[in-house]
Amino acid sequence: MFKRVIQSLSKSLSRQPATPTPPKPAPAAKTVEAAPAKPQPQAAAPAAKATKSQTPEEICGITPKMSKEQIRDELKILYRRFNRAASSLDAKTRAEAELMLDAIVTVREKHLGSI
Amino acid sequence: MAEYVGIDLGTTLSGLAHLKPDGNPEIVPNADGERLTPSVVYFDAHEDVKLVGSAARDGGDPERTIFQIKRHMDDPEHVVKIDGKDWTPSEISALILAKLRRDCSRIVGDINEVVITVPANFNELARKCTIAAAEMAGMKVRRLVNEPTAAAVYYAHTQGVQGRVLVFDLGGGTLDVTILEVAGDQIRILTSEGARHLGGSNFDELLLDAYDDQYRKQVSAPLFNDERQRRRSLQAAEDAKKMLSKLQRVSDTIGNDTSGLARIDLSRDQFESLIKKMITRSLMLVEQALDSAKLRQSDIDHVVLVGGSTRIPKVKTMLEKFFGKQPKSCGNVDECVALGAALFAKKSARIQEVCNASYGTLAMVYNAATKEEKLMNSIVIPKNTPIPTSRTQLYQTSEDNERVIEVDITQGEDTDPKYVDVIGRITLEVPPNRPKGCEVAVTFSYDENQRVRALVVDKQSGRSREVALSYKGAGVLSDEELRRRSSHLKAMRIE
DSSP states (O other), X not given: OEEEEEOOHHHHHHTSOOOSSOOOOOOOOSSOOOOOXXXXXXXXXXXXXXXXXXXXXXXXXXXXXXXXXXHHHHHHHHHHHHHHHTTOSSHXXXXXXXXXXXXXXXXXXXXXOOO | OOSSEEXXXXXXXXXXXXXXXXXXXXXXXXXXXXXXXXXXXXXXXXXXXXXXXXXXXXXXXXXXXXXXXXXGTTOTTOOEEETTEEEOHHHHHHHHHHHHHHHHHHHHOOOOEEEEEEXXXXXXXXXXXXXXXXXXXXXXXXXXXXXXXXXHXXXXXXXXXXXXXXXEEEOSSOEEEEEEEEETTEEEEEEEEEETTOSHHHHHHHHHHHHHHHHHHHHSSOSOSSHHHHHHHHHHHHHHHHHHTTOSEEEEEEEETTTEEEEEEEEHHHHHHHTHHHXXXXXXXXXXXXXXXXXXXXXXXXEXXXXXXXXSHHHHHHHXXXXXXXXXEOSSTTTHHHHHHHHHHHXXXXXXXXXXXXXXXXXXXXXXXXXXXXXXXXXXXXXXXXXXXXXXXXEEOOSTTOOEEEEEEEESSOSSGGGSEEEEEEEXXXXXXXXXXXXXXXXXXXXXXXXXXXXXXETTTOOEXXXXXXXXXXXXXXXXXXXXXXXXXXXXXXX
């Protein structure tokens, strides 16, 4: 069913079309080494970018039509993702994760009741 | 010589315990007569001495005092500059461990081998740095063990419980939630979930903001203008937090030399309101742990509290409401991790632990059913796999005449590459003039100390490469630096 083709991050990035400010490719390494400042691939992540003008619901991708159970399930997925990202080796990812976690908790308290 | 020794290298407090001949663990006090040593280091400007513990925490220049270095163990670039010299988190942790070792050796004899506890959510780098710190302090690490696992071992030993136990470990810097199963004298960890920067010191900072707000309203000036004043105010906030666990209301008088004094009034309700979001985050971590173990609240037989911040009444009521049963305290919540680590040193063969994170590589995954192709984090060892373990996944090369195969090593369970860490890369040269689609086997091994090794094998040529991960950064010592600084530390005066 699945075919898995090995790809390094630098190879994947080099295949993407050029953008005005492309992320730096990972340094070429002859041996295993850490990559603390990880370049960010252009991955689809609808709820990943928090901006000041967005409400917590918009940041979390919560729509007015969603039921409480759907909101709960969506928040669980987001919490798992961003709680893990809060321990990322990349400082930018960590900072983004903290903003997301704040939005997740705000939405939960508003729609599912506070503890 | 002390045979079974456990050390809790905590964010705010550290402790050492050993196993007595009767099989029960006990805390060994430091040379200052304290059962727990504040994890604080002071670099004196006049004498060549490093103060560790209460003396470092309670006095001296805050610019030369290092608090909570454990929070930076996973940051490869973090260094502390003192008198023009860079100190890595490992070195500063080594000073704390050296103080524990030297002081406690006077009571229990030589300490050469230890079990050290780490938060369940510590990543590969932070674990490596902890082992390096112990080596610099002159101790061999028999095993690293997750803090909630150690606490659970102690709880099971003292209470004789059986069944499924959820350990809620809210310490000074992190929250860990672990679910385990106790059957006879066997312990099986089912899952461990952690939240970084969710602990008592976060509550202290929120209270400090409340102090500052009240002070500004009364005096029309900030509560603190420099680090020394901020530290004093933070200590006052921490004291107030502890009182609010026992009282409904506290009053305090606080101030500074320039703007005078002000009276601060705080109620428990106000404090609980301040930390509400943190409490919600902690409950979401509990729910995540239950989901990971595919369990419901009713499947948990015992809820066990560990860590100083579980003294906060709101934490207990939140857990009681969620589980419908009263959580139990793990004896002394500040000491049980060190005590459990000493027990673990002897009982480790009877404790089955799991992999704390998923490890994998990046791959274009083609789904034949949907005809979709996507760059994904392809997991080789899933989180919560019993350890030690070794797993292999087959991949294919993507291009004709590919001369070098590059394999990124990822840490994290998300399938989206944006939300995992690339913690290393293996490059393997292969023969020329081969078509794409050649098979490559990637094997990851995860040992009992939660360290990762990776092996890449090109199936056609038989060429392979195996490596343990190594990290680079200003805050990470090379093996040579580690040896050099170890000998330097041996000669250092640490009080």
